[in-house]
Every structure is written in C-alpha cells, then in structure tokens.
Amino acid sequence: MRNDRGRLHNPTDFKLPSNTRSSSNKYDKPIRAVPKQDAEDINSDSAAHDPSEFRYGTQPREPSQPAGSRSSEAEQEVFAQPPPSEPLPDLRNGIPADYDPDAKPQKPLPDLTQGIPSTLDAELRQASRRGRASQESLNITEEAADPQSPEHSDRGGDGLPRSSYVSSSDRRRSKLTRYFYIGLGLGAVSYGLYMGRDWTEKEAEVHKDIxxxxxxxxxYQRAMARFGGTMSYxxxxxxxxxxxxxxxxxPNMPPFTLVVGLEDVxxxxEWSREHGWRIAKRPGLDYFLKYLSPYYELVIFSSQPSFTVDQIHRKIDPYQMVYPLYREMTVYEDGGYVKDLSYLNRDLKKVVVVDSDPHAVRKQPENAIILPKWTGDPKDTxxxxxxxFLENLANLGYQDTREVLKSFEGKNIAEEFDRRQKLLRERFEAQQAEKRKHRKGSGFSLGSIFGSKPKAQDGMQSIHDAEAEGKMYSDIIRDRGHEMYQRLNKHLEVxxxxxxxxREAMEKKMQDEAMASMKSGMFGWVGGQAKKE
Incomplete structure (x- = not known):
C-alpha cells in the first residue's frame, strides 16, 4: 500500500514506537501499528510545537501538511485572535497540583431540569447597549466620518439599501394602498363638486339666500347646505x-297643550339582579291625567325609542286620552335629545312643558316647568x-302662558301658588266682611220665590251664587274640576x-295587513302573490 508520501509500505517497515513496551495489560498496547517513518514525523512535530511555546497569530500545521510549510494569510487572520485571559492548563503532564475538585464555579449553573433558561433578558440588555452606543456622541475626539451601525443607517449590513429588503408582495401592497388613497381623494373631490351643483326649483325655494x-x-355653500340636509336626517x-x-x-278640543316628560316624571x-327591570308609576299619575284632560291637550313626550316605551304608554293611557311622542320626534344636539316645541304644530303661547331634564327643554325654557327627578318614592305628591296651578292657568284666560311661568321663575311653583292663594283668600274674606256690613234688605231674590237657585248652563253652580256663599273664583274652578272628573270616571266605566x-281590533287589523304585505313581498318575485285570508 501507499502512504501519503507516495511510496509503498513494506510490511517489515512497521515497527512499534520506542516508548511502547510489552505488557500483560491489553490496554497498554497501541490500537494499531504506526509506520516507522510516520512515527518519527509525529515525534518531531510534537517536539517542534510545544503547547507551552504556542503563540497566537500562527497556524499549527495540519497532519497532511508537510513540515516547514507556511499557512496562507487568510488562514493566519482566522487564528489572529486575542489570547484568553488565563492560559489553558497543559494536561499532557497530568492534572495540575493546584486543581481543587471542590471549587465552585463563579456563577451557578442553570437548573436544566426546569427547562432551558430564556435568553430574552440578556438579548434585550444587549440590544439596549447597542442602541445607546449608536446614539450621537458628544465626544469631540471621534472621527466625523465614522460609519454608522447598520441598524441606524439607511443601508443594511451588507451595504444594500433598506428598500432592497422589502419583498415584492410588500411593494405591490404599498402600491395598491397608494392607488386606493388617490382614488379616495378623487372620489371625495368629485362628490363635493356634485353636492355643489346648481339648485333645482324646489331647492331654490328653500335656499333663497344661496x-x-x-x-x-x-x-362650497351649496355643498355644505346639502351636507347639512343629509345630516338632518x-x-x-x-x-x-x-x-x-x-x-x-x-272643535271642542281645549286651547292649551300640556307636554309631560315620561322618564323620571x-x-x-330600575334594574336589580333579583327582579330585573321594574317600572313604577308616580303616585297620582292616573288622577293627574284624567283631571287635566278637560283643560289641556295632553302629550307624553319620551326620549326613548317607540319600540321601547310603547307598552308603557299603553299601560298609562289605556283609553287613548294622551298623544304619545317618542325619540324619533326629538332633535339630537350637544350629546343629548332635545324636545323642540317648535315642531309641535301648536301656538307656543298656549303650550306648557313639564320635564325633569333641563337639556331636553333647552330650546324653549320659558315654556318649561322643571321638576326634580322622581326616584320611586311612593309618598311623592x-x-x-x-x-x-295648571287648572287655574287654563281657566283664567291668559293669552300667553310664558308670562305666567316667568313670574314663578326660580321658585317652587306649587308652593308659590299656594302662598299667593292664601294672600288672595285673606283679601277676599276681608272684602266679604265689608259687603255684609253694608248689605241692605232681606236678601229677597227671584230664585227664592221659586224655591230654587239659578245654575249655569252646564248644570254647575253660577259664579254669582258661589261668591254669595263666600267662595273665591279659584274655589269655583276647583269645584267644576271635581265635577268634570266624576263625569269622566262614570263615562269611562261604561x-x-x-x-x-x-283599540285592540285596530291593532290586530294593522298587524294582519303588515303580515300580508310582507308575504306578498317575499313570494311575489316567484310569480304569484300571497293569498289573502
């Protein structure tokens, strides 16, 4: 066979190294025989490259590299690293004498039985240090031409611009986004020009100032006027x-209109976990509506949608004496719903509104009576x-209710009206006492001859007879009110x-018509109309 030098090996050339001795222990023998020439090369290389004499900046010779050959400059740069802080021990000559097997490491080793520790904290600290180091320095000794780090420059680590790192799909998405915003802007401009077109004949009659x-x-003025009309919806x-x-x-409808709020009036x-939603009527509600119905056109104005409070209206007014209005009839302004009486189609001089929310009547505060919110007290009166007060206001023939309400401004109307009534009663009683002193005759009258007293046309006591009995005009109004209330109760009983x-029959008919219309709309497109039952 051939060795790495290109010559054939003779089996007789294989010799054991000189330091190998025969022994009975099988582990003392070498694993394989080393050729004599190779053994000499190994020994010479070991003697030439003593680890204690090793210096950084030179490259150890590879086994296949001939002795005495030099490494390339690129290979030398790889090994040109700074030396370690402490030299590594030479373990060829055995374990050093100062080795302490019980010595503990400077840092405790992680407990890998609980999982591999996270390196997130160390990476974040390292990134933070790099960020601080890359900030603009105030050191005047630094070179102005020092290159910036790749993280904070407009080029990547390989010298390419950052735009080179954007994928083609991101470029396409960015381009589509720009086109979308351009189209959106053009559409907005076109729509603005369309809204600013000339008025039609009907629009010109409404917008005479433009x-x-x-x-x-x-x-611009026409466009803003049309936008305002769109928002008014x-x-x-x-x-x-x-x-x-x-x-x-x-034609016998009363001349005055009384608008009463629903919520908290x-x-x-209120809602509770035990009972859910519960709704309570204010004490005297039924008497209030029945008693004032002959004097006022009654309207209940709610700030809630119709589908929410329609059933409440049915409970409050089963006999349809009150006209209901809902949120759909309000004006939304400054974050709340306003009950604008100008849409009421009534003369505001004859309108009175009773509510607990000043914001709801901000358009016509001079027509309003603001009551404290009722929180469910069963003893409230x-x-x-x-x-x-409302009874006398409707019977004393005032032409403008706002003037009367202005005289009670800033006061509790019920208490102030009672105080004024007491003063009038004291004057009236003093006048009646004076009349009795100067009265002449025996009180003979035509009515005494026939044994009866004349009455008013409606069957009630006349004002003249009431004054003769020492009653004030407000007392006469009160008696008439009680009489009409009793008549109304008897009428409603029958x-x-x-x-x-x-009312129920009319609602049932309306529901049937709505159902038939819905069926015809659903099945009409297939060529036939729903059959009417």
Missing part, C-alpha cells in the same frame, strides 16, 4: 309637524300639588271597555 353659479364660494325629527292640525281635530325604571276593544 344663489346658483359656479364660483368656488357658491359651490339623523338629527332632526322625522316630521315637521308632531301633532295634527288643530282645525282637523275635535311620570314613571321610574308632586303631581297632585301641581294640579291647582265606554272604557269598548274603547280598549276598538
């Missing part, structure tokens, strides 16, 4: 007339205490069930 033309100012009431025209209603709702039945 003329037609294609100057930038006029286009969400902010303004669904109709400009919340109540039907007065001339189309009952007539009812109070606010509605009952307010009846005398006609009430009929009114409820008619």
């Amino acid at each position: 003329s037609n033309g294609y100057t930038p100012g006029l286009i 969400y902010k303004d009431p669904v109709t400009k007339k919340l109540l039907p025209d007065a001339q189309l209603m009952d 007539l009812v109070h709702s 606010t509605l009952i205490d307010l009846i005398p 006609e009430g069930p009929k009114i409820v039945a008619e």
